[in-house]
Amino acid sequence: MNEKVAALLKDQVNKEFYSAYLYLAFSNYYYGVSLDGFGHWFEVQAREEQEHAMKILKYLQDNNEKVTLEAIAAPNVDFSDHKAPLTAALKHEQYVTSLINAIYREARQCDDFRTCQFLDWFIAEQGEEEKNTSDLIAKFELFGSDTKGLYLLNAELNGRADTSATAEA
Ligand code: FEO
Numbered sequence: 001m002n003e004k005v006a007a008l009l010k011d012q013v014n015k016e017f018y019s020a021y022l023y024l025a026f027s028n029y030y031y032g033v034s035l036d037g038f039g040h041w042f043e044v045q046a047r048e049e050q051e052h053a054m055k056i057l058k059y060l061q062d063n064n065e066k067v068t069l070e071a072i073a074a075p076n077v078d079f080s081d082h083k084a085p086l087t088a089a090l091k092h093e094q095y096v097t098s099l100i101n102a103i104y105r106e107a108r109q110c111d112d113f114r115t116c117q118f119l120d121w122f123i124a125e126q127g128e129e130e131k132n133t134s135d136l137i138a139k140f141e142l143f144g145s146d147t148k149g150l151y152l153l154n155a156e157l158n159g160r161a162d163t164s165a166t167a168e169a
Helices: 002-034 037-061 084-109 111-143 147-157
Strands: none
Touching: 002 037, 002 084, 037 084, 037 111, 037 147, 084 111, 111 147
């Protein structure tokens, strides 16, 4: 594998685990203020991010790349209000999209078609993740300022299905 592509993918393993840690911190914040539906939603999101990290790690292993697992940075959990984690999540997803795009660009430049094909799934997934987070912000803006609306939105988010392989049975 091209050295730069491999280095970017290795770094992305850490970035995806950081995403999991970040969303776990958001989940923890919401559970702490009794918004358990929001807590659940981000807990599911954290599990998905772990799966993203594992997909990339496995891909590197399958291509005989040695990966060193680096330290995961502590997430910032200093929120001004209940909407702040949502806007932080969207900003983070846009950042992750830019990282995936950068790896794709590099892989394409050195004719690494296998990595491009591998990344296709992530390109589609980023579109979905940005949309899910934007939708959540829109719902919060519509209903979140009213206590009854917030109660109902919280109940709706509690129903988010966890389809990850690591979901509790
Ligand atoms: Fe793995 Fe939400 O990007």
